[in-house]
Amino acid sequence: MLDAFTKRERTARQCARLAAPVVVGLLLGLLGPFGTYELLPLLPRLAYWLSVVSLNWLLCDLAIRYSATRVSAETRWGSLLVPLGGSFLVSLPATGVVHMANTLAGMERSASLLALYWKVLLLCAVISVAAYAWANRRRDDEQTVSPEAEGDAAGEGLSLFLERLPGPLPGRLVCLEMQDHYLAVHTTGGSELILCRMEDAARELQGLGQRVHRSWWVAQDAVVGTEREGQRQFLQLRDGRSVPVGRTYRARLKQAGLLS
Known part of the structure; x- marks a missing residue:
């Protein structure tokens, strides 16, 4: 469907x-x-x-x-x-x-x-x-989705995303990163590259996290803090990674409580 x-x-x-x-x-x-x-x-x-x-x-x-x-x-x-x-x-x-x-x-x-x-x-x-x-x-x-649609599609979308991986998810999902035509899947157990568009992955993972930059998606439960360098803002993730926050995403992230 x-x-x-x-x-x-x-x-x-x-x-x-x-x-x-x-x-x-x-x-x-x-x-x-x-x-x-x-x-x-x-x-x-x-x-x-x-x-x-x-x-x-x-x-x-x-x-x-x-x-x-x-x-x-x-x-x-x-x-x-x-x-x-x-x-x-x-x-x-x-x-x-x-x-x-x-x-x-x-x-x-x-x-x-x-x-x-x-x-x-x-x-x-x-x-x-x-x-x-x-x-x-x-x-x-x-990238704007209602809470009802988010909840209905989360399970099925996650299943579709997991089918893109060559094997079981090695640990908990932390973030996704665009690298040329590939998507780097970062987990607590390591990283691997898959051939996938960020738009498709972000849609399939709705309800589990958010797009925070044109090249980054983060899992909601992976965010442990924030950091600012001048006009730039970053999210600190559980694996020690620092992910940049795009200007066009800041308002939505503030509404979600991920940015102050």
């Missing part, structure tokens, strides 16, 4: 992910910025903006993922530096996309590629910030 729910959830998430650039493209097609309202009729204008936004949205998404590996979103201004850094990285290929779209649409070329570049950079910045905020909002929504 949980597998069917997961498939439906993934389908809904993919549809929502596709809906975002379509909505933005339609809106820009109706508004006709950068002179496209005067240069193109309605249908060609909608097709122009849908194609430009969709292609550049994909490029921005890839650039944001790369930028996120270089700039931590948990640092000050990280939530802006990550998408803006991605938009800067993708601005040159995105300019090529817009230049090609202008040519295919039969519009007059810009006075210079430099002038076109600044317009595209602005467009990419808007797309990147919107895409990043959209992804973060959906991530937070997916």
Whole structure:
């Protein structure tokens, strides 16, 4: 039953992910910025903006993922530096996309590629910030669960998670840590790597712990204290491990009594 729910959830998430650039493209097609309202009729204008936004949205998404590996979103201004850094990285290929779209649409070329570049950079910045905020909002929504649903799914979810392990759980579960495409399962008896997404593991282990960082999940009963270093906060775990707390998770952890 949980597998069917997961498939439906993934389908809904993919549809929502596709809906975002379509909505933005339609809106820009109706508004006709950068002179496209005067240069193109309605249908060609909608097709122009849908194609430009969709292609550049994909490029921005890839650039944001790369930028996120270089700039931590948990640092000050990280939530802006990550998408803006991605938009800067993708601005040159995105300019090529817009230049090609202008040519295919039969519009007059810009006075210079430099002038076109600044317009595209602005467009990419808007797309990147919107895409990043959209992804973060959906991530937070997916991690919010009611106490009733949490209790019903805990046992079945734990069983599914344990099936991912090559053998019995060696000790009590302490935390999970993302390591590239693998998930490190840390227990009181040691650690082992499994091929699993953090999102899937956190969903299966709802009710037993919480996601505290984009790369960390901790078991509720493994937390023994907290620590602060300047603006950064950490959870101290039973095995002596210090786990960072992401800014976007702090409010929920305070409600759960894990942070003061």
